[in-house]
Amino acid sequence: MIHSDSQKMKENAPSIVIDDGYLHYLNSKQPVLDKLNMHIPCSKWTCILGQSGCGKTTLLRYLAGIINEQVVWNGDLSISNQIPLQGQVAYMAQQDLLMPWLSVLENVLLSDKFSQRSRQKNKQQKQQQVEKATYLLQQVGLADKAQQRPQNLSGGMRQRVALARTLMQDKPVVLMDEPFSALDAVTRHKLQNLAHQLLKDKTVILITHEPQEAIRLADQLYILQGQPASAKVLTLPDTVAPRAFSEETALLQQNIIESLEQSDIQPNNPEKIHG
């Protein structure tokens, strides 16, 4: 059985509201984020675009609770179910973070292996987890690589293993940092559909550099801009994701590129201002 009970997941997946967020790294004078206001709706996909270095990964890592010791954060972060985010998040980083000494299958099973729930599982439930991991590896096109070590795989294959591991975790909140960036166009399209289907009841935040990908998948779309960065919400077409391409999406894509170009003009980037 692959899918969780959908109603239960919907109840579990929280919305997240950031009100007047401010963040700077302790080892840096300049803040990365300021006056950040975002509403991440529950059980929907929120996509975030923004120029390289604007603070997208920082925001995701802060939400995942892995840089709390390195930063100063001010502002309000509210989680609708009142449960600390760290315990309910699956985080897929830009780097695949696969364990080189484990097989592909063991990597997919890794988070389950160390969870408290796993220690309480009986043999049959553990077997079901292996079946689920095997199913996910089939879905990402890597069934034949299950017993390989990650170092024998290409970059795109490793990214697919990391995606399978994230889908395996079954957490209410899923944070993904450029999860499809290393994939060819056909595989990317297929895995976007797979992720969209398997994560449909989760609260998803996805970072991407691809306006097309964001328009295709988003229920809510933000651009991070400025230095320090704040978030601008963009209006999406009134159609359901994953969205087919149309004249309207092409126009939005053009607007996004123009917005990204505007955020390229920074006070500390003089040649771009005067050039």
Ligand SMILES: Nc1ncnc2c1ncn2[C@@H]1O[C@H](COP(=O)(O)OP(=O)(O)OP(=O)(O)O)[C@@H](O)[C@H]1O
């Ligand atoms: N550990 C750190 N200590 C200090 N500054 C950091 C640290 N990590 C990132 N930064 C800085 O924070 C800013 C935002 O970086 P971040 O990685 O969040 O950007 P990004 O938008 O995700 O970029 P990309 O699209 O290239 O991944 C950059 O100026 C970066 O140099």
